[in-house]
Amino acid sequence: MNDVTLGAPLLDVSGVTLQYKTREHLITATYRVDFKVYPSDRFILLGPSGCGKSTLLKAVGGYLQPVEGEIRLKGSPIGRPGPDRMMVFQEFDQLLPWKTVLENVMFPLVASGKLHGAAARDKAMHYIDKVNLTKFADSFPHMLSGGMKQRVAIARGMAMEPDILLMDEPFAALDALTRRKMQDELLQLWDETRFTVLFVTHSIPEAITIGNRILLLSPHPGQVKAEINSLARGDTDPVRAKELEDRINAMLFSDRIEQEEAAHE
Amino acid sequence: MSDAARTLPHRPEIHRETEQAKTFGVVEKPLSAWERVYNLGFVRKLALLAVLALAWELYARSIDNSLIFPTFSATARALYEGFVEGGLLLRAWTSIRVLLMGYAAGLALAAVLTVLAITTRVGTDLLETLTAMFNPLPAIALLPLALIWFGLGEASLIFVLIHSVLWAVALNTHSGFMSVSMTLRMVGRNYGLTGLRYVAGILIPAAFPSILTGLKIGWAFAWRTLIAAELVFGVSSGSGGLGWFIYENKNLLEIQNVFAGLFTVILIGLLVENVIFRTVEIRTIRKWGMQH
Numbered sequence: 001m002n003d004v005t006l007g008a009p010l011l012d013v014s015g016v017t018l019q020y021k022t023r024e025h026l027i028t029a030t031y032r033v034d035f036k037v038y039p040s041d042r043f044i045l046l047g048p049s050g051c052g053k054s055t056l057l058k059a060v061g062g063y064l065q066p067v068e069g070e071i072r073l074k075g076s077p078i079g080r081p082g083p084d085r086m087m088v089f090q091e092f093d094q095l096l097p098w099k100t101v102l103e104n105v106m107f108p109l110v111a112s113g114k115l116h117g118a119a120a121r122d123k124a125m126h127y128i129d130k131v132n133l134t135k136f137a138d139s140f141p142h143m144l145s146g147g148m149k150q151r152v153a154i155a156r157g158m159a160m161e162p163d164i165l166l167m168d169e170p171f172a173a174l175d176a177l178t179r180r181k182m183q184d185e186l187l188q189l190w191d192e193t194r195f196t197v198l199f200v201t202h203s204i205p206e207a208i209t210i211g212n213r214i215l216l217l218s219p220h221p222g223q224v225k226a227e228i229n230s231l232a233r234g235d236t237d238p239v240r241a242k243e244l245e246d247r248i249n250a251m252l253f254s255d256r257i258e259q260e261e262a263a264h265e
Numbered sequence: 266m267s268d269a270a271r272t273l274p275h276r277p278e279i280h281r282e283t284e285q286a287k288t289f290g291v292v293e294k295p296l297s298a299w300e301r302v303y304n305l306g307f308v309r310k311l312a313l314l315a316v317l318a319l320a321w322e323l324y325a326r327s328i329d330n331s332l333i334f335p336t337f338s339a340t341a342r343a344l345y346e347g348f349v350e351g352g353l354l355l356r357a358w359t360s361i362r363v364l365l366m367g368y369a370a371g372l373a374l375a376a377v378l379t380v381l382a383i384t385t386r387v388g389t390d391l392l393e394t395l396t397a398m399f400n401p402l403p404a405i406a407l408l409p410l411a412l413i414w415f416g417l418g419e420a421s422l423i424f425v426l427i428h429s430v431l432w433a434v435a436l437n438t439h440s441g442f443m444s445v446s447m448t449l450r451m452v453g454r455n456y457g458l459t460g461l462r463y464v465a466g467i468l469i470p471a472a473f474p475s476i477l478t479g480l481k482i483g484w485a486f487a488w489r490t491l492i493a494a495e496l497v498f499g500v501s502s503g504s505g506g507l508g509w510f511i512y513e514n515k516n517l518l519e520i521q522n523v524f525a526g527l528f529t530v531i532l533i534g535l536l537v538e539n540v541i542f543r544t545v546e547i548r549t550i551r552k553w554g555m556q557h
Binding site: 061063080082083085087093094096107111112140141142143 | 446448449451452454455456457458462466467470471473549552553554555
């Protein structure tokens with residue numbers, strides 16, 4: 001696959017500096033971040049807390065404008081939030097509690113004018129089926145477990161067939177067992193539909209499992225440390241995974257060790 | 266390793282077979298008929314009402330003065346007669362009609378104010394200032410002014426009703442909008458919803474528990490205000506409302522009719538709360554898991 005020349009990037013983030021204000025401070029979240037996402041990438045933003053990875057994702061989502069640099073999706077700059085970049089959030093309350101599972105998945109289809117009536121319903125059911133929730137199509141979100149809610153959110157995102165799916169630590173609030181299962185399911189969905197996803201996580205093993213390309217960010221403010229390839233899809237060799245994990249660990253935490261050494265001298 | 270950890274004794278592992286569910290008695294069994302009946306809220310409330318009515322009857326009989334405190338049975342009879350021949354229903358309808366007009370106008374104004382408040386910062390300031398000024402002002406205190414401005418009649422009543430509904434509803438709705446979670450807001454914008462579609466599609470249903478509370482408080486305020494206002498200036502065109510009915514019968518010393526009038530006010534209040542608002546609640550926020 002590496003021999004094939006890459007076409008135009010789907011998402012082009014170039015020199016992006018992001019700042020936001022709290023009540024007392026102006027905070028620079030990321031400083032001149034560059035990366036390119038190509039179609040069917042499972043692109044991971046990885047870094048410790050405070051590296052601005054979620055802020056970066058929100059900027060791609062259109063919730064925040066860069067103070068410097070540019071974010072382009074299919075060549076045109078991103079201005080505001082829109083259904084061509086569906087978000088999956090970490091919080092379980094991202095589903096609309098007044099709508100059933102089916103209505104939740106249908107709503108963005110109808111609201112954005114993409115599909116109507118029976119067509120919207122069929123499309124929604126197709127993706128609800130893909131995340132194995134057919135039996136729960138008429139349930140309300142409060143009747144579902146955390147993992148099921150996240151599956152609905154994923155189905156909702158995928159049903160829109162967006163240019164890129166933005167996932168902000170969607171499995172972080174799940175228990176370890178459910179989390180493993182959800183990661184496998186997400187990969188299976190990718191095998192079937194080859195969607196493009198930009199995925200934020202602070203877990204190195206999750207990044208290696210899910211991603212094909214990993215962007216490492218350093219904290220305060222977030223800057224690109226490296227952009228590396230992950231294991232190929234289907235490569236489950238634990239030795240290679242461990243090696244990669246150690247390599248990432250070394251890259252992410254080398255500063256800290258240097259600082260500690262400096263302090264000791 | 267510390268000394269304490271080193272001295273921990275070695276313990277053997279334990280493995281067990283779990284037993285089949287049928288070997289240990291009850292796993293799940295239906296509640297008895299009495300428990301199920303007692304679990305129904307309206308049964309408990311009806312029982313309470315029956316006890317109160319009995320206490321009333323006994324106390325009134327012990328006083329034995331129908332000019333001060335008529336018995337429950339006399340009141341019930343007056344109520345029945347009022348409904349059948351005394352035009353009590355007509356009086357009630359006169360009140361309710363005016364009430365609904367005032368309530369609807371108040372809600373419409375509250376909607377305009379809150380939409381202004383969430384879309385602009387000046388709107389927020391305006392709503393906060395106006396509510397702080399007018400919410401503590403009793404509607405009845407505005408009645409003399411209303412009489413000068415709008416004269417004796419429905420217009421004055423509607424004016425004070427709007428005042429009593431508007432602030433409570435606007436305040437609750439606005440605070441409901443403010444407490445909609447950031448995630449839901451971002452979801453709504455992600456769908457590309459803006460303006461009124463965003464308000465109607467995301468904010469109103471998400472804030473519905475607060476909005477419903479506002480509607481209930483507004484309704485109760487309006488009801489109180491109306492009866493009080495009718496007591497003060499009574500009748501305009503020959504057919505006064507419930508407040509006027511109460512006032513009239515006090516003058517005629519028909520105290521059991523006064524009680525019957527009050528009783529009607531209470532009954533309508535109970536009906537609206539327990540039938541209308543309750544149904545809305547069950548069909549919305551309870552079904553959605555927003556209230557338990």
